[in-house]
Amino acid sequence: MTIDDHKSHLVKLGKFLKQFKIVESVKDKSLPANDRLFSLMEEKIDNAVHHNGWFTRENVVFSLQQWSEALKEENLKLWLAEYDLSHSGGKTVGIVMAGNIPLVGFHDFISVLVAGHNVLVKQSSNDQHILPVIAQYLMKLDSRYEDRIRFTKDKLEEFDAVIATGSDNTARYFEYYFKDKPCIIRKNRNSVAILTGDETQEELAELGEDIFRYYGLGCRNVSKLYVPENYDFDKFFKAIYDWNPIIHRDKYANNYDYNKAVYLMSEFRLLENGFLILKEDKSFGSPIATLFYETYKNEDTLNKHLAKNIERIQCIVKNVPTTGEVRFGHTQKPQLWDYADNIDTIEFLSGL
Numbered sequence: 294m295t296i297d298d299h300k301s302h303l304v305k306l307g308k309f310l311k312q313f314k315i316v317e318s319v320k321d322k323s324l325p326a327n328d329r330l331f332s333l334m335e336e337k338i339d340n341a342v343h344h345n346g347w348f349t350r351e352n353v354v355f356s357l358q359q360w361s362e363a364l365k366e367e368n369l370k371l372w373l374a375e376y377d378l379s380h381s382g383g384k385t386v387g388i389v390m391a392g393n394i395p396l397v398g399f400h401d402f403i404s405v406l407v408a409g410h411n412v413l414v415k416q417s418s419n420d421q422h423i424l425p426v427i428a429q430y431l432m433k434l435d436s437r438y439e440d441r442i443r444f445t446k447d448k449l450e451e452f453d454a455v456i457a458t459g460s461d462n463t464a465r466y467f468e469y470y471f472k473d474k475p476c477i478i479r480k481n482r483n484s485v486a487i488l489t490g491d492e493t494q495e496e497l498a499e500l501g502e503d504i505f506r507y508y509g510l511g512c513r514n515v516s517k518l519y520v521p522e523n524y525d526f527d528k529f530f531k532a533i534y535d536w537n538p539i540i541h542r543d544k545y546a547n548n549y550d551y552n553k554a555v556y557l558m559s560e561f562r563l564l565e566n567g568f569l570i571l572k573e574d575k576s577f578g579s580p581i582a583t584l585f586y587e588t589y590k591n592e593d594t595l596n597k598h599l600a601k602n603i604e605r606i607q608c609i610v611k612n613v614p615t616t617g618e619v620r621f622g623h624t625q626k627p628q629l630w631d632y633a634d635n636i637d638t639i640e641f642l643s644g645l
Contacts, residue, residue, distance in 0.1 A: 307364030326433030341422040356395040372629035382409020387449040389457035392417025408642035484608035497532030499622030518586040540568035549582035
């Protein structure tokens with residue numbers, strides 16, 4: 294299969310994913326191989342929601358819609374233009390996927406395919422419904438994918454390289470188990486946002502998307518704020534108030550109540566608004582329904598601090614981003630060239 298073949302298939306896949314909506318999906322009759330798989334995807338979206346209490350239809354569909362935007366022809370051209378993949382391919386690459394948010398391993402999946410390799414997928418039990426339908430759609434578009442895509446529930450065997458994503462604890466296991474294979478091992482990372490105090494209400498409202506989307510479970514979700522000394526949090530709380538219905542989700546509310554009780558019993562100083570707890574803390578990873586914050590005196594000192602801890606940070610979010618930073622409201626809308634942990638997956642795959 295040529296790169297142009299892959300681009301053509303992924304553009305069609307993007308259009309397939311675009312059909313699915315929160316309230317009422319609309320079938321695009323012009324798409325190939327759509328009749329049965331449209332109904333199957335609807336079924337699997339429902340299955341995913343019932344299987345995983347963190348996967349609402351809104352969040353699953355949000356993920357599908359973001360990927361449909363990413364898989365546009367102009368994005369695919371821009372993504373792959375800088376690579377020479379003419380001699381790449383023929384290997385089997387295992388992918389051990391996380392399951393914290395819907396389709397979290399999808400970028401690795403398509404990267405392996407466009408690099409000309411075969412993919413062996415071990416999904417998380419928390420997110421096992423959607424990707425197989427996508428694989429079936431690709432197989433309907435081109436039968437050659439049937440020999441290039443495999444799923445397994447057992448341990449990975451007969452592979453040449455691996456991409457594995459997990460916690461810091463599982464990463465140690467991955468590093469030992471895959472020590473004799475070329476690999477990318479991803480560990481825990483968190484995202485942070487820098488506030489100056491000059492943001493408008495509208496701008497802070499956009500930041501709410503980065504905090505609350507997927508209930509904050511993604512590594513690209515903002516889990517910590519850096520604010521100037523004497524920052525007025527009332528403005529921040531007012532701006533994010535439209536997210537208050539999140540407290541009516543039982544799993545989120547249980548975490549909110551538990552964390553608040555633990556903090557209060559420990560006599561920590563807290564700020565909270567009924568659905569989000571703010572706690573001053575030097576750590577990067579905050580619990581669900583909690584956002585850590587830390588004050589800074591000047592931007593130079595803060596930048597040095599972040600640079601020192603860059604291996605623990607996935608995204609740095611600012612209202613006016615500079616190189617490598619993300620603007621408010623866009624952490625969960627990555628482009629194809631926004632690589633997790635800043636490791637170029639295509640470069641790794643092309644060198645196998």
